[in-house]
Amino acid sequence: MKQIKNLVIAVVLILGLSTGANAQVKIGHINSEQLVRLMPESAKIEKELQSLGKTFDDEFKSMYAEFESKGRKYDTEASSKTESINQSRMKEMQDMQQRIQQYQQNAQKELQKKRFDLLQPILEKAQKAIDAVAKDKGLDYILDSSKGQLLFAKESKDILNDAKKKLGIK
Numbered sequence: 001m002k003q004i005k006n007l008v009i010a011v012v013l014i015l016g017l018s019t020g021a022n023a024q025v026k027i028g029h030i031n032s033e034q035l036v037r038l039m040p041e042s043a044k045i046e047k048e049l050q051s052l053g054k055t056f057d058d059e060f061k062s063m064y065a066e067f068e069s070k071g072r073k074y075d076t077e078a079s080s081k082t083e084s085i086n087q088s089r090m091k092e093m094q095d096m097q098q099r100i101q102q103y104q105q106n107a108q109k110e111l112q113k114k115r116f117d118l119l120q121p122i123l124e125k126a127q128k129a130i131d132a133v134a135k136d137k138g139l140d141y142i143l144d145s146s147k148g149q150l151l152f153a154k155e156s157k158d159i160l161n162d163a164k165k166k167l168g169i170k
Contacts, residue, residue, distance in 0.1 A: 021117050028157040033146035036119075038169050045118045052114060056107035063100050070096070078090040129166035133159045138159060 036042055042127075074089045081089075134142050137157065 026139045027141045028134060028137065028159045029143040029145050030159050030163060031146045032126060032144045035079060035163050036122060038164060039122055039167060041122045048118065051116055055110055060104060066101060067096050074085060127147055129163045133162040146158065
């Protein structure tokens, strides 16, 4: 009786596994970076980031020009000034250089944060379009070809054009 029970369990397991093995997994792929670049919102973001970057760059150039100007002035006057004044000026130049470096680091961080904040809604919109296309096409998995190499996909469907249609991109 125990052997028959084990045989029935084994047959059920084998049938279940073979049925699962015959089920075909549907896979699609997309280059999500290309999709995001094609979205009209991306061009607006790039313009805004370029404008902000130019503002930072202009301020940096202004600070650096002042630094160079003072440096030249202090160099030419150094021989006519006392040692304590020259020491004070050297300290002022070092402080100025540190402020310039700090400004540059803060500007880069702020630019990266702004890029992240501006891109987040676009990435979410793109993800919703990808999810909708996957559901419409009955796809089980979507591989992002921009994140790595897609070496082989026997029956993978590129859904970039479908996602562009969902987003109204021509």
